[in-house]
Structure formats: structure tokens, C-alpha cells
Amino acid sequence: MTPPLLEVRNLKKQFVAGRSLFGRATATVNAVDDVSLTVAQGETLALVGESGCGKSTVGRLVLRLIEPTAGSVTFAGRDLATMPRRELQAFRASAQLIFQDPYASLNPRMTIGETLSEPLMLHTALGTAERRDRLGELLDMVGLKPIHARRYPHEFSGGQRQRVAIARALAASPKLIVCDEPVSALDVSIRAQILNLLRDLQAKLGLALIFISHDLSVVKHVADRTAVMYLGRIVETAPTAQIFAEPRHPYTQALLSAIPIATPAARRDRRVLPGDPPSPIDPPAGCHLHTRCPHVAAICRTDVPPLATDADSHATACHRWRDIGADGFRIAVEQPFSPTLRRLVDAFRPTT
Amino acid sequence: MTALETPHSEIDDTSDTPTRRAWRRLRRRKSAMLGLVIVAALVAVALLAPWIAPFDPAKQSYTMVRKAPSALNWFGTDESGRDLFSRVVFGARASLLAGLVSIAIALGLGMPIGLLSAYRGGWTDTIVSRITDAMLAVPFLILAIALAAFLGPSLSNAMIAIGVTSMPIFIRLTRGQVMAVKVEDYVEAARAVGNPAYRIAFRHILPNIMPALLVQATLSIAMAIIAEASLSFLGLGQQPPAPSWGSMLNSAQRFLTQAPWMAIYPGLAIFLTVLSFNLLGDGLRDALDPKER
Ligand SMILES: Nc1ncnc2c1ncn2[C@@H]1O[C@H](COP(=O)(O)OP(=O)(O)OP(=O)(O)O)[C@@H](O)[C@H]1O
Ligand SMILES: [Mg+2]
Numbered sequence: 162m163t164p165p166l167l168e169v170r171n172l173k174k175q176f177v178a179g180r181s182l183f184g185r186a187t188a189t190v191n192a193v194d195d196v197s198l199t200v201a202q203g204e205t206l207a208l209v210g211e212s213g214c215g216k217s218t219v220g221r222l223v224l225r226l227i228e229p230t231a232g233s234v235t236f237a238g239r240d241l242a243t244m245p246r247r248e249l250q251a252f253r254a255s256a257q258l259i260f261q262d263p264y265a266s267l268n269p270r271m272t273i274g275e276t277l278s279e280p281l282m283l284h285t286a287l288g289t290a291e292r293r294d295r296l297g298e299l300l301d302m303v304g305l306k307p308i309h310a311r312r313y314p315h316e317f318s319g320g321q322r323q324r325v326a327i328a329r330a331l332a333a334s335p336k337l338i339v340c341d342e343p344v345s346a347l348d349v350s351i352r353a354q355i356l357n358l359l360r361d362l363q364a365k366l367g368l369a370l371i372f373i374s375h376d377l378s379v380v381k382h383v384a385d386r387t388a389v390m391y392l393g394r395i396v397e398t399a400p401t402a403q404i405f406a407e408p409r410h411p412y413t414q415a416l417l418s419a420i421p422i423a424t425p426a427a428r429r430d431r432r433v434l435p436g437d438p439p440s441p442i443d444p445p446a447g448c449h450l451h452t453r454c455p456h457v458a459a460i461c462r463t464d465v466p467p468l469a470t471d472a473d474s475h476a477t478a479c480h481r482w483r484d485i486g487a488d489g490f491r492i493a494v495e496q497p498f499s500p501t502l503r504r505l506v507d508a509f510r511p512t513t
Numbered sequence: 514m515t516a517l518e519t520p521h522s523e524i525d526d527t528s529d530t531p532t533r534r535a536w537r538r539l540r541r542r543k544s545a546m547l548g549l550v551i552v553a554a555l556v557a558v559a560l561l562a563p564w565i566a567p568f569d570p571a572k573q574s575y576t577m578v579r580k581a582p583s584a585l586n587w588f589g590t591d592e593s594g595r596d597l598f599s600r601v602v603f604g605a606r607a608s609l610l611a612g613l614v615s616i617a618i619a620l621g622l623g624m625p626i627g628l629l630s631a632y633r634g635g636w637t638d639t640i641v642s643r644i645t646d647a648m649l650a651v652p653f654l655i656l657a658i659a660l661a662a663f664l665g666p667s668l669s670n671a672m673i674a675i676g677v678t679s680m681p682i683f684i685r686l687t688r689g690q691v692m693a694v695k696v697e698d699y700v701e702a703a704r705a706v707g708n709p710a711y712r713i714a715f716r717h718i719l720p721n722i723m724p725a726l727l728v729q730a731t732l733s734i735a736m737a738i739i740a741e742a743s744l745s746f747l748g749l750g751q752q753p754p755a756p757s758w759g760s761m762l763n764s765a766q767r768f769l770t771q772a773p774w775m776a777i778y779p780g781l782a783i784f785l786t787v788l789s790f791n792l793l794g795d796g797l798r799d800a801l802d803p804k805e806r
Contacts, residue, residue, distance in 0.1 A: 270531055
């Protein structure tokens with residue numbers, strides 16, 4: 162068996178959230194707390210969770226844009242932390258990033274052509290003419306025209322800018338792209354276009370994707386596997402279909418039941434967790450979810466549940482998932498739709 | 514690709530650069546354009562002074578002492594019988610030169626220090642920030658006067674004094690702007706793409722903080738011109754017989770009742786210059802505001 166393209170082991174990242182008068186750290190945020198995951202060549206892993214649970218931080222750690230507090234990231238068998246400068250530069254060509262907000266991710270003072278040429282200049286030996294050809298090719302790949310190279314970001318719509326950002330990520334022919342909520346800032350009407358574009362490009366180029374989203378419904382159509390995060394930890398990982406069919410963790414169940422933006426009647430049937438997520442500065446002991454979980458038992462308050470993988474490669478970090486079951490849940494999600502609503506929801510769902 | 518939105522300017526293929534856009538917005542602001550026109554006129558006056566001034570600004574005449582404005586001496590004459598109009602015209606040189614040179618010094622020192630401070634962080638940043646705070650805590654003019662007195666009276670020393678005193682504003686502004694721009698997604702993207710640090714600083718950060726620095730520089734020029742006039746008024750700037758608006762005010766104060774024109778015209782010149790730089794600076798601030806699309 163070949164090693165996975167990306168392997169993340171026990172990754173931790175603490176941010177300093179407060180300092181004393183003398184610059185000593187007084188409060189730390191455990192943004193990422195003991196996260197392990199793997200991504201195979203050509204695979205899409207979705208990373209899902211509420212705002213602030215540490216998804217983007219995982220993405221930035223994976224690309225070594227920030228240094229981990231502990232743990233390791235291995236890319237194509239090489240440990241990023243000990244990589245010499247030369248190799249790190251080559252890694253920058255193989256792993257790229259697409260941001261959520263296309264209005265913020267393009268330098269407003271560089272033309273699209275200049276932005277796209279940068280990775281070519283840094284990572285390829287192409288001459289000026291070849292570079293121009295490649296530029297046209299890239300623009301074409303994402304559905305833009307060569308003439309657009311001369312324009313500035315402010316001359317484009319959000320969807321077009323995101324296409325440019327995708328082209329930039331593709332420019333140096335990467336193997337892995339971290340997509341950090343690539344469609345959540347876009348108009349609903351454009352989301353499907355961008356998602357389809359990403360999927361087509363992935364199939365064509367054999368890319369591995371880490372697809373970050375706070376919205377499970379988006380993930381359903383793009384990801385092979387899904388990892389659900391809560392307060393810096395992964396609470397459940399499984400093939401995406403499995404997550405949707407048989408969510409085991411109470412948090413995943415709650416996320417899933419929040420998908421239909423439905424009528425008041427539907428809302429009553431949802432498994433809504435009471436309260437807000439606790440502060441990551443001082444997270445609860447044991448299972449992070451125990452303050453909000455309807456199934457809480459004594460052990461949950463003291464022991465961190467291990468992320469135990471079963472035979473179907475479905476991993477759940479919950480002491481009680483066997484007792485909870487997913488059957489009752491499935492009924493709860495299916496019921497809320499009236500026939501009219503069903504049609505409406507289907508109409509807005511991106512077609513696959 | 515079917516349902517792809519086309520950009521609004523598909524037909525003309527000249528692209529709308531950020532600079533061109535800012536200029537278009539600036540042109541719409543009447544007060545800014547007024548400021549720009551006056552500034553341009555003042556620069557022209559300073560450059561063409563020998564051709565504009567009807568008399569030698571240093572030529573004394575004991576038969577023409579303290580004459581009121583007339584057809585011959587438009588702004589009147591001073592206590593040594595020198596033509597005030599010619600002196601105001603030549604005085605524009607000292608004022609504008611002091612404004613431009615001292616702010617060039619302030620920017621030239623302040624920008625790299627601010628950049629370094631924001632980039633390095635840690636001790637460098639702490640020390641730079643404390644010194645900047647300390648300098649900003651002392652009133653601007655007091656510090657400039659102290660420094661100019663220490664360096665000795667001359668126009669170039671006055672410019673150095675004003676430049677160094679204005680520097681902390683630019684350190685602080687650059688530092689703040691770099692801190693803000695450094696965490697922008699496009700800078701992180703530039704890092705992810707593999708840009709070396711110097712390219713990120715010069716290609717991605719600097720061009721995006723230039724507008725703020727330009728606005729501050731324009732407003733600071735107005736301040737520097739007042740400072741130069743003040744230093745010259747105190748005898749620390751332009752040395753006689755070379756004319757400067759500040760030193761003209763100084764000699765005028767002894768004759769305020771007998772020869773008010775000696776104070777009015779240099780005073781008006783300072784007022785107009787400072788006002789026009791301020792108008793231009795405010796207009797630039799609005800025109801370059803990135804939030805306005
Ligand atoms: N540079 C930083 N300094 C301090 N704290 C940070 C920093 N970056 C992130 N955090 C904190 O770490 C936690 C995780 O942040 P992160 O951006 O990874 O969340 P996220 O899951 O991506 O959220 P969102 O959906 O809002 O993007 C948050 O509590 C955040 O406040
Ligand atoms: Mg995020």
C-alpha cells in the first residue's frame with residue numbers, strides 16, 4: 162500500500178489570546194487539539210464544523226503557513242517540520258490554498274495576469290512566451306478568457322474572482338488543495354458553478370482536496386470522506402455517504418438535522434443542541450460536547466473519548482454512540498418536509 | 514461555460530487600474546481639485562520665481578522703506594525697502610522646499626523603520642514603538658525647535674529637524690498599515706504560493722499601504738510648512754537676507770500698526786499653502802479609500 166499523500170498526526174495549535182503587562186501569555190486558545198487525519202492521492206476530505214472550531218487553522222497548519230504547537234504533518238512521506246528550505250519551496254508548489262472570501266484573497270494592486278504569473282515564475286522554468294501560453298490555459302481551465310489577464314480584481318464579480326483564485330492555486334500543478342469554504346461567500350446561484358468547476362478540475366487533474374465547510378449539505382456532493390470537528394477536535398470521520406446515512410456522534414446528528422432550512426414544524430423535530438459552544442480558551446474537560454449533549458453520562462465529564470475506528474473505517478469519538486443509535490435520527494430528518502417543501506428544497510439543491 | 518457573468522467592460526480592453534480609478538474619484542471632488550490647482554500654481558511660482566518677481570528680493574532701498582502696497586510694489590515694501598511681492602514669491606521656494614524635503618526625510622526614515630518593526634515584531638517592535646510613543650508625546654513644534662536649535666540655524670538644519678520630528682507619525686502609520694495588510698488573505702496566499710519575504714514586502718504589502726502614506730505625506734507637508742515658518746520666525750530656519758514667509762512675519766511684528774501689509778501677505782501665503790495641501794490631502798483620503806468601490 163502506498164503511503165497517503167498527506168498524513169497529519171496529533172496536531173495541536175495553541176494561540177495566545179491574552180498577554181500580561183510583561184508580554185507573558187495569560188490565556189491560550191486550543192484552536193486545534195490533537196487532530197489526526199489522512200488524505201490519499203486524488204481524494205476529497207471534507208472538514209466540517211461550526212465557526213471557530215479550528216477548521217481554517219488545520220488548513221493553515223497543513224500548508225505550514227503557521228507552525229504547529231505539537232504534532233506532525235507529513236506530505237508525500239516527508240515531514241514538513243524538518244523540511245529544508247529548498248524542499249519547502251517545492252512543497253509550496255504541490256500544496257495550495259483557496260480562500261473563502263474572493264474579495265480579500267486577490268491583491269487589489271496586481272492584475273489577474275500578474276497574480277497568476279507569480280506561481281509560474283517561482284516554481285517553473287517557463288520563458289515569457291510559454292508563461293503567457295500557460296496563463297491562457299489556466300484562465301481557460303477555470304472558464305475565463307485570456308483578455309481577463311490584464312484586468313484588476315475590482316473589475317470582476319465574486320464568482321469570477323473565485324475562479325481566478327482557483328487558477329492561481331492550480332498554476333504550479335499542485336497535488337493537494339485546501340479549499341477553505343470556497344463557496345460560502347458567494348451568491349447561492351453561483352455556488353453550484355464553482356463547486357462543479359472544482360469537482361471537474363479535481364477529476365481531470367487527480368487532485369486531492371481538503372474541503373472545509375461549516376455546511377454539511379455542501380459537503381455531501383463533493384467529499385469522499387468527511388471529518389466533523391468540534392472545539393478543535395475531530396469527533397467523527399467516515400465515508401461521506403456513511404456520515405449522512407448513519408451519523409453516530411450526537412454533534413454530527415445535530416449538524417445534520419440543521420440542514421433543511423425549513424418550516425417551524427420541522428424545527429420542532431430537529432435535534433438542536435442547547436446552548437452555545439463553550440469558549441476554546443477554557444474548554445470543558447472530558448468530551449468537549451458534554452455541556453450540551455442530551456446523552457451525557459458520568460464518564461463524558463472526565464474522560465476524553467478516543468476516536469475509535471471500526472471495520473467500515475467509521476471513526477467516532479463518543480463514549481455512548483452505541484447506546485444512542487442513529488435510527489431515530491433518520492426519521493427526524495425525513496419527516497419535516499411537506500411535499501411542497503420537498504420540491505422546493507430539491508429545486509435549490511445543486512444537481513449532481 | 515454558459516451562465517458566466519461577463520465583466521462590465523468587455524468591449525474596451527484598456528484595464529481600469531487602481532490609480533486611474535482613484536484619479537477619477539479625485540477629479541469629482543471640487544475642494545480637492547481646488548487644493549491641487551493651488552498647489553500646482555504654488556509649485557510653478559516657486560520654480561519660476563526669478564521670472565515672476567519684478568524685483569530682486571534682497572535688494573534694499575532706503576528711500577522705499579515700509580511703503581504701502583501700490584502699482585509699483587503690489588504688496589508694499591518692508592523695513593529695508595525690499596519689494597514684498599518679490600519676497601513672497603521667492604519665499605514660496607523656502608516653504609515648499611522645506612515641506613517636500615522634510616517630509617521626504619520623514620517618509621524615507623519612517624517607512625523602512627515601520628516596515629521592519631511590523632515585520633520583525635518582538636524586541637525590535639517594542640523598542641521602536643516605545644521610542645515612537647515618547648516622541649509623539651512631546652508637542653511637535655517644541656521637539657522641532659529643540660532639534661533645530663541643537664543643529665544650528667539654517668534652512669537645511671530646519672528641514673532635518675522637521676523631518677526627524679515628523680518621522681514617528683510615518684513609523685506608526687507604516688507599522689499599523691503593515692500589521693493590518695500582513696494578515697490579509699492575499700498576503701497569506703502570496704506566502705502559500707511560495708513568495709520569499711522580500712517579495713511579499715515589496716510586491717504585496719508596500720503597494721497596498723502606499724495610499725495611506727501618500728495621504729499622510731500630503732497632510733504632513735502642510736504641517737511641515739507651518740513648522741518651517743515657525744522656525745524661521747524664531748530665526749532658526751531660513752537665514753536673512755534670503756526670504757522666507759516665517760522670517761518675514763518675524764520682521765513684520767515690530768511694525769504691525771504702521772505697516773500691517775508686511776504681515777498680511779506672508780501670512781496669507783502661509784494660510785493659502787497650508788489650506789491647499791490640507792484640501793488635497795483630505796480629497797486624496799476619500800479618493801483612495803479602498804472601502805468605496
Ligand atoms: N491568529 C490567531 N490568534 C489567536 N487566535 C486565533 C488565531 N487564529 C484563530 N484563532 C482562534 O482559533 C480558533 C479557531 O479558529 P479558526 O479560524 O481555525 O476557526 P474556523 O473553524 O475556521 O472558523 P470559521 O468557520 O469562522 O472560519 C478560534 O477560536 C479563533 O478565535
Ligand atoms: Mg475559517
